[in-house]
Amino acid sequence: MQKNLPKIIVILGPTASGKSSWGLRLAKKVSGYIISADSRQIYRQMDIGTAKNLPLQQNNLERKVDQEIATSSASASLRLPPRDDIHIPHFMIDIVNPNDDYNVAQYQAKVKRIIKSRQPQIPFLVGGTGLYIQAIVDNLIIPEVPPDVKIRTKLELQTNEQLFSRLKKLDPICAKKIDAKNRRRLIRALEVCLKTDLPFSQLRQKDKPLFNTLQIGISVPKKELERKIDSRVNDMIKQGLIEEVKILKKQYLDCHSHESRRYPVRYGNPRLKSTISTMDPRICGDNNSNKTTLKLPAFSGIGYQEIIQYLQNKISLEQAIKLIKQHTKQYAKRQMTWFKRDPRIHWVTKYAEVEKLVKDFLEK
RNA sequence: GGCCACGUGGCGGAGUAGCUACGCAGCGGUCUGCAAAACCGUUUACACCGGCGCAAAUCCGGUCGUGGCCU
Numbered sequence: 001m002q003k004n005l006p007k008i009i010v011i012l013g014p015t016a017s018g019k020s021s022w023g024l025r026l027a028k029k030v031s032g033y034i035i036s037a038d039s040r041q042i043y044r045q046m047d048i049g050t051a052k053n054l055p056l057q058q059n060n061l062e063r064k065v066d067q068e069i070a071t072s073s074a075s076a077s078l079r080l081p082p083r084d085d086i087h088i089p090h091f092m093i094d095i096v097n098p099n100d101d102y103n104v105a106q107y108q109a110k111v112k113r114i115i116k117s118r119q120p121q122i123p124f125l126v127g128g129t130g131l132y133i134q135a136i137v138d139n140l141i142i143p144e145v146p147p148d149v150k151i152r153t154k155l156e157l158q159t160n161e162q163l164f165s166r167l168k169k170l171d172p173i174c175a176k177k178i179d180a181k182n183r184r185r186l187i188r189a190l191e192v193c194l195k196t197d198l199p200f201s202q203l204r205q206k207d208k209p210l211f212n213t214l215q216i217g218i219s220v221p222k223k224e225l226e227r228k229i230d231s232r233v234n235d236m237i238k239q240g241l242i243e244e245v246k247i248l249k250k251q252y253l254d255c256h257s258h259e260s261r262r263y264p265v266r267y268g269n270p271r272l273k274s275t276i277s278t279m280d281p282r283i284c285g286d287n288n289s290n291k292t293t294l295k296l297p298a299f300s301g302i303g304y305q306e307i308i309q310y311l312q313n314k315i316s317l318e319q320a321i322k323l324i325k326q327h328t329k330q331y332a333k334r335q336m337t338w339f340k341r342d343p344r345i346h347w348v349t350k351y352a353e354v355e356k357l358v359k360d361f362l363e364k
Numbered sequence: 365g366g367c368c369a370c371g372u373g374g375c376g377g378a379g380u381a382g383c384u385a386c387g388c389a390g391c392g393g394u395c396u397g398c399a400a401a402a403c404c405g406u407u408u409a410c411a412c413c414g415g416c417g418c419a420a421a422u423c424c425g426g427u428c429g430u431g432g433c434c435u
Contacts, residue, residue: 050400103398141396142396144397180404182402200396337394338395
């Protein structure tokens with residue numbers, strides 16, 4: 001344990017493992033607060049599909065408490081006895097609109113600021129987006145090269161092979177490690193090389209850690225997790241996911257009022273003749289273009305893509321629900337693949353274990 | 365009962381004699397400005413029995429099964 005570094009506690013795990021409720025319980029216990037580490041809860045209006053219910057309850061609580069304070073005298077409210085429904089502040093939820101771009105760099109910067117401003121209160125970083133968590137825990141130095149439309153537009157014209165051989169020249173080390181067929185990564189690597197005249201591989205570094213971190217992973221047996229996912233998805237439908245998506249679709253995807261995209265998008269392999277390339281993929285989500293629809297990052301979220309397909313009459317509701325469940329399970333698996341490689345994570349199965357870990361960590 | 369068609373891996377779906385189809389799912393993995401994304405690797409098959417052929421998922425015969433039409 002490094003001296004003098006602020007402490008943070010990370011609660012991670014696959015979707016539906018129960019992170020939010022454990023995080024909330026812990027935060028109440030030690031009067032901490034919560035920072036969501038979830039790349040989808042960032043978006044406003046996407047509540048049901050991103051399982052935001054707990055944080056939203058907390059927000060409502062906040063309003064309620066505010067009202068109580070407003071209606072009672074200040075001194076009286078300060079003396080209110082401790083109650084179970086105390087409000088725990090939640091951060092990094094509802095911070096941009098669904099048609100905004102968002103990324104790790106922005107996330108990292110903002111979270112650092114929040115933690116700093118709240119010291120010495122204990123933050124609980126709760127979520128399942130591995131990269132976002134890593135950006136904070138390992139203090140990743142993300143090359144300060146924001147996405148550049150011009151460069152990306154040009155690069156989008158080339159095939160994977162062309163991109164790769166170019167990268168090989170500019171940054172052989174990076175070329176060795178990169179997925180040669182992953183255009184998104186190829187383009188970013190080239191973008192950084194071209195803008196900085198430095199190899200991307202040299203810029204990807206970790207800075208000195210900013211925090212003393214306790215990472216807790218919630219371990220749920222596979223079968224049980226699958227059950228939880230199934231029932232969570234059923235609940236989402238009951239809670240009105242379809243209605244939520246309808247509203248979003250109408251507002252952001254149907255043929256009206258949208259600014260042009262910040263960067264161009266090409267679908268599929270440019271060598272194939274079926275490839276479509278366009279500068280504004282948000283054109284009319286409806287005609288045969290589910291891919292187009294999905295180009296708004298927020299709408300690539302599980303639960304949203306499938307319901308949109310359903311609303312476009314491409315699949316039945318049953319199929320949509322089945323797909324949501326399937327995709328969620330696949331996602332959970334990917335999350336585990338990511339987390340597995342970090343040996344610092346303490347995997348636990350029972351809440352009592354977590355409480356002990358936290359207690360020991362805070363006493364150190 | 366008769367006639368016709370079809371029977372390929374968990375599912376979809378090519379292949380009509382000699383070489384891994386493929387897609388999805390499953391399983392494993394990658395990950396530094398879109399990460400619930402993007403990408404990579406990979407297991408499982410030719411209904412059954414017999415025949416012709418150097419060689420059969422592929423041709424012939426039969427058995428079983430499925431679907432359709434007819435009586």
